[in-house]
Amino acid sequence: MAEPVPSGSDVSAGTYMCTSCSHELEIGSTKSLPPCPNCGNGEWHTVRGGDSVKDPYPDQR
Numbered sequence: 663m664a665e666p667v668p669s670g671s672d673v674s675a676g677t678y679m680c681t682s683c684s685h686e687l688e689i690g691s692t693k694s695l696p697p698c699p700n701c702g703n704g705e706w707h708t709v710r711g712g713d714s715v716k717d718p719y720p721d722q723r
């Protein structure tokens with residue numbers, strides 16, 4: 663499950679954590695992940711939301 667998501671990936675809205683400095687980033691709308699604004703790292707762990715097929719509540723509003 664803990665597969666890092668590279669920056670530039672198309673992702674859904676959710677919360678992502680930098681694999682390098684643990685900076686958390688919230689993506690509010692569907693777009694590409696940027697590099698970490700804190701350390702410039704380009705990989706993210708999905709904290710919640712995102713593209714996970716295991717998300718039990720897809721698109722809940």
Ligand SMILES: [Zn+2]
Pocket residue numbers: 680681682683684685698699700701702703
């Ligand atoms: Zn970082």
